[in-house]
Amino acid sequence: MTYRHLAELADRHPLILASGSPRRFDLLTETGVVFQRIVPDLEEVRADGERPFDYAVRLARDKALMVGRGLRPDTFALGCDTIVALGDVILEKPTDKKVAHQTLRTLSGQEHVVCTALAFVREEQVVVSGYETTRVLFNEVTDHQIEAYIETGEPMDKAGAYGIQGMGAFLVDRIEGNLDTVIGLPRNLLDSLARDALEKSRMR
DSSP states (O other): OOOHHHHHHHHHSOEEEEOOOHHHHHHHHHTTOOOEEOOOOOOOOOOTTOOHHHHHHHHHHHHHHHHHTTOOTTOEEEEEEEEEEETTEEOOOOSSHHHHHHHHHHHTTOEEEEEEEEEEEETTEEEEEEEEEEEEEEOOOOHHHHHHHHHTSGGGGSGGGOOTTTGGGGGEEEEESOHHHHHTOOHHHHHHHHHHHHHHHHTO
16 A cells, blocks of 8 residues: 655655654554654653543654654654553553553453554644544453463553554454554554645645
């Protein structure tokens, strides 16, 4: 699939991926665009009363703004954030194996929502941002399965403590929506936001 708006943006402007995620790096690489990566060092803290999807968008914006400081004026920074929400509860990256086990036990047999937010920043200003959601239904899993999965190390750097594209695929019964959103970079949304960013750039 071609992402012509993203390709045009990357042809016209230097593009910086503001993310340390190897999954996002791979998904963006697969689009064929040229980009560089700078990993933001941002403390992720949800504000009191902040709704889950608003939280994801704010973090995507903040990451892009952090990386965008001091870049050339024509450069676009792309910030991303993915959250796993069970109702109003956000299941963050686990801090240790015990938290990973609790998270996966909570998700077992349940439907939850994965939200990935994206934001383009230029000249230290948010140009466009948005988010996409996918519903994920987990299989019922046993404590033994959870423990064995945790021992692989895969859950420890992932929101919701699982990776659908890796060894955690056995956890998922089905999804309703875009797989890219669960992995962490919804490329159709990215192309749409790139179109909007280009339009706003032409108006400058």
